[in-house]
Amino acid sequence: MRRALTERVKRSLRTEEIFLILEKNKDLLSNVGWIVSDPSSPRWWDGLETIDDILVSSILVQLTRWETVREVLKKLKERGIRRIEDLASLEESEIEELIKKVNFRRAKAKRLKNLAMLVKEIGIHRLVVSPELLSNIEGIGDETKEAILLFAGNIPLFPRSEYSKRVLSRLAGIRLSKNDARLLGEYICGHDLYKIKLFHAGIVSVGKSFCSNQNPKCNSCIFKEICKYNSVKRLETV
Numbered sequence: 001m002r003r004a005l006t007e008r009v010k011r012s013l014r015t016e017e018i019f020l021i022l023e024k025n026k027d028l029l030s031n032v033g034w035i036v037s038d039p040s041s042p043r044w045w046d047g048l049e050t051i052d053d054i055l056v057s058s059i060l061v062q063l064t065r066w067e068t069v070r071e072v073l074k075k076l077k078e079r080g081i082r083r084i085e086d087l088a089s090l091e092e093s094e095i096e097e098l099i100k101k102v103n104f105r106r107a108k109a110k111r112l113k114n115l116a117m118l119v120k121e122i123g124i125h126r127l128v129v130s131p132e133l134l135s136n137i138e139g140i141g142d143e144t145k146e147a148i149l150l151f152a153g154n155i156p157l158f159p160r161s162e163y164s165k166r167v168l169s170r171l172a173g174i175r176l177s178k179n180d181a182r183l184l185g186e187y188i189c190g191h192d193l194y195k196i197k198l199f200h201a202g203i204v205s206v207g208k209s210f211c212s213n214q215n216p217k218c219n220s221c222i223f224k225e226i227c228k229y230n231s232v233k234r235l236e237t238v
Contacts, residue, residue, distance in 0.1 A: 007187075009172045014226045015188050018171075019195065022202035025222050032208050033066060034201035039194040040154050044201065048073075051128055051152040052084045055119075058144050059111050064102040072099050084124060087116035111139045128153035146182075150200065156193050158185030159200055163207030170211060173228030 022029070026036045033046040045054045046066070053073055060069045076098060081087060087095055096109035115137060119127060127133050134145040146159035158164070164181040176184065185203075189195040210221035218230040 009174060009176075009184060010188055012172050012174075012228070013168070013188070017226050018202070018223070019198065021222050021226075022198055025202075028209060028222065029201050029205045032201075032205040034205060036198060036201070039197065042152065044197050045151050046070075050082070051124060052082065054148065054152045055084055055115065055124070055128070056112065058148060059108055059115065059139055060099060060102050062108075062139065063104060068101050072101055084112075084116050085120040087112055088120045108139070111137070114138065129155055147200075150196065154193060156186075156189070156191045156196050158182050158189060158196055161200075161204060161207075163204045163211070164200070166213065167203045167207045167211045167223075170216075170229035171223060171227050173232070 029036060035043050035045075035047045037043040042048055042051050042054055045057070048054055048057065056076070057069050057073060060072055076082075079098065081098070090098075090113070092106075092109045092113050095112055096105050099105050099108060099112070102108060118133070118137070122133070128148055131145060131149060134140055134148060135142075140148070143159060143161050146157060149155040150157055150159055158181075160178040160182040162178070164185060165176055165178045168181045168184060169176045185196070185199055189199050206221060206223060210217040210223075216229075218224055218227070221227065221230070224230050
């Protein structure tokens, strides 16, 4: 996205109002699974206490309900498994039994075992700040990788997502790609870690709660007064 276009889109978004709205609606973010916290805290990721929990959950949650992932994380802790490298000494079959409530548990057990061996070798803090290392982990795609870099590694980047593409396109009244939305998010937030986390969590929360592909709930949306898409819809009904 060209800088001049990015600046024009940024102005059309009324970004200061967006941040004020998000600050006033932290409960909405919490209901979706984002806990507004200190900028460097792992608790943003639904209150999880450690970056180990963030990494493990990022593998477990694929095609699995978050409530189930929470149950599995609790079971792992009850077994004394609090760090990823604790899984390195287990057989894949043992890991599979511990995570049996999640979907595709055999594939995920293999991925967790490989992840545990890598963390044991290089250390978790090196892993969560390295896009190259994360890209080589089976089961972690670009969107998950960027979320891990932000919320576990505290790297100030704005993760691409289908939600950011849809919500920012509608707010700005211009069709954006995922990469456009990512660049726009970084341009808006700069290197402010708190703003990036709040902006990402807020956009995802609005996307999940109101801004669906089909039949968006514009009348209930917290952005309804500043959204170009909703303004057009209101004009069409006059």
